[in-house]
Amino acid sequence: ITVKAKGHVDRMWRLDCGEVAKGDIAMFSDTGLYDGQQRELVVSCYLIKHGDTYMLWDAGFNKEMTKPPADGSPAPYSLKTTIVDQMAKLGLKPGQISYIGVSHYHMDHVGQAGDFPQATLLIGKGDHDALKDGSQAMADRASLAHWLKDGKVDPVSGDRDVFGDGSVVMVNLPGHTPGHHGLIVRLPKTGTVLLSGDLGHFREQFTNRGVPTFNTDRADTISSMDRFEQIAKNIGATIIVSHDPRDLPKLPTFPVPAE
Numbered sequence: 001i002t003v004k005a006k007g008h009v010d011r012m013w014r015l016d017c018g019e020v021a022k023g024d025i026a027m028f029s030d031t032g033l034y035d036g037q038q039r040e041l042v043v044s045c046y047l048i049k050h051g052d053t054y055m056l057w058d059a060g061f062n063k064e065m066t067k068p069p070a071d072g073s074p075a076p077y078s079l080k081t082t083i084v085d086q087m088a089k090l091g092l093k094p095g096q097i098s099y100i101g102v103s104h105y106h107m108d109h110v111g112q113a114g115d116f117p118q119a120t121l122l123i124g125k126g127d128h129d130a131l132k133d134g135s136q137a138m139a140d141r142a143s144l145a146h147w148l149k150d151g152k153v154d155p156v157s158g159d160r161d162v163f164g165d166g167s168v169v170m171v172n173l174p175g176h177t178p179g180h181h182g183l184i185v186r187l188p189k190t191g192t193v194l195l196s197g198d199l200g201h202f203r204e205q206f207t208n209r210g211v212p213t214f215n216t217d218r219a220d221t222i223s224s225m226d227r228f229e230q231i232a233k234n235i236g237a238t239i240i241v242s243h244d245p246r247d248l249p250k251l252p253t254f255p256v257p258a259e
Contacts, residue, residue, distance in 0.1 A: 005161070005164070005165045005166035005167075006166050006186065007163070007165030007166050007167040007186065008167050008186040008187055008188045009048050009049060009050045009167045009168060009185060009186065009187060010049040010050060010051065010188075010259075011048075011049050011187070011257035011258060011259045012046055012047065012048045012049070012185055012187060012193075012251075012257060012258045013046065013047040013086075013090070013254055013255065013256075013257045013258070014044055014045075014046055014248070014251045014252070014253075014254060014258070015044065015045040015046065015047055015060075015083055015086050015254060016042075016043075016044075016080060016081055016086070016254065017043040017044060017045040017058065017059070017060020017061060017079070017083065017108075017111075017112070018042075018043035018060050018061035018065075018066065018077055018078060018079045018080075018108065018111075019040065019041070019042055019043060019077070019078045019079075019080075020040065020041040020042075020043065020076065020077055020108075020243075021040065021074065021075070021076050021077070021078065022038050022039065022040045023038060023039075023076060024037075024038060025037050025038060025039045025202075027212055027213050027214065028201055028202075028205060028210050028212045028213075029205075029210040029211065029212070029213075030211050030212065030213045030215075030218065031210075031211075033204075033208055033210045034204075034210065039202060040245060041201060041202070041243040041244070041245070042243060042244070042245045042248065043060045043061055043108050043242075043243065044058070044060075044240075044242045044243070044248075045057065045058045045059060045060050045083060045112075046058065046183075046185075046195065047083075047086075047087065047090075048168060048185060049257075050163050050167060050168065053098045053099070053163070054092065054096050054097050054098060054099075055097070055098065055099040055100070055101060055162065055168065056083065056097050056099070056100045056101070056116065056119070057101050057102075057103070057183055057195065058101075058102055058103055058109045058110075058197075058242070059083065059100060059102065059109060059110050059111055059112040059113040059115075059116075059143070060079070060083065060108060060109070060111050060112055061077055061079045061107065061108050061111040061112075062079070062082075062111035062112050062114075062143065063079055063082070065077055065079075065107055065108075065111055066078050066079040077108070082112060082115070083112050083115065084112075084115050086254060086255075089254075089255050090255060094115050094116050094118075095118055097116045097118070097119045098119060098120065099119055099120050099121075099122055099162065100113055100116050100119040100120070100121055100122070101121075101122035101123070101162070101170060101181075101183065102121070102122070102123050102127075103180060103181050103182065103183070103195075103197030103198060103242075104123075104124065104127055104176060104177040104179065104180040104181070104197060104198060105123070105127045105130065105131055105136070105138075105139040105140055105144065105177060105179075106138060106139075106140060106177070106198065107138075107140040107143065109197075109198070110140050110143040110144055111140070111143050112143075113143050113144055113146075113147075114143060114144075114145075114146055117146050117151060119152070120152040120153070120154055121144070121147040121151060121152065121153040121154065122154050122156055122160070122162065122170065123144075123147075123153065123154075123155060123156065123179065124155070124156050124157075124170075124172070124174070124177070124178070124179020124180060124181050125155040125156060125157045125179050126174060126177065126178030126179030126180075127139070127177050127178055127179030127180070128153065128155040128179065129155075129178070129179070130177070130178055130179070131144060131148060132148065136177070136178075136216065138177075138214065139177075155179075156170055156172075156179070156181065157172075158172045159171055159172050160181075166186065167185070167186050168183065168184065168185055168186075169183070169184040170182075170183055171183065171184060171194075171227075171228070171231065173197065173199050173224035173227065173228055174216075174217065174220045174221075174224060175199070175211075175215055175216065175217045175218070175219075175220030175221030175222070175223070175224045176197070176198045176199060176212070176215050176216070176221060176224075177198075177215075177216055178216055178217070180197055180198065180199065180224070181197060182194060182195055182196055182197045182199060182228060183195040183197070184231075184235070184237065187258055187259060188259060189258075189259045190238075190251075190258045190259060191236070191237075191238065192235055192236060192237040192238070193237060193238045193239075193240055193250075193251075193258070194228070194231065194232050194235075194237040194238065194239050194240065195240050195242055196228070196239065196240065196241045196242050197242065198242070198243070199221070199224055199225060199228055200225070200241050200244075201241070201243040201244070202241060202243060202244040202246075203241055203244055203246065203247075205225075206225055206228075206229065206241075209222060209225060238250055
């Protein structure tokens, strides 16, 4: 991280953007680490206030994605509330979001993006390229269709100091997808947090290097995990593995913000 400035945001809210029902997690390791294991996962989004500017990081599931299957089997995903409804409890409207940054193009991270068409989309260039050329089947082009047509999009190469003061930094961590990013957020009281995106879905993936079978590049994933852990150590950041429910207590429960 070449950012020298140590500015900070005003506050950050962790938003509930869905849940993944308890299920088989074998797919999260291409070496059989988790065969026979089950786990529940949470889906988190983050609303960041920087002065008068609001940024949304990731956009979770949308309601369509969480409808029960036609065959009557239990829905694998659930969504109790929307980002827009949670923002309303804070007295905020969708049009107040200036930036929507996404860690990557998977459906559980971009599902509600379309509710913020005026926002500038910040997305890794590798992911943006894949969305445009249709090379990745798991890329959720439907949820990001607005930005593939005429929405304002800013493809991010490498790291990006979003506000130019070191308060919010997109960290280049490819491997899960070609343009996958994590996020550094500096808060005045809480200190520095490092959001994982999907570099790891639960803590054990970092400790035993579990690489999902559906990642786009194994070597990049391992390299990104190494970089992620070194960054956290060197800047004294609290790691938040965004899908791991055990990391929820590291931030206040909505509507209380981290300050």
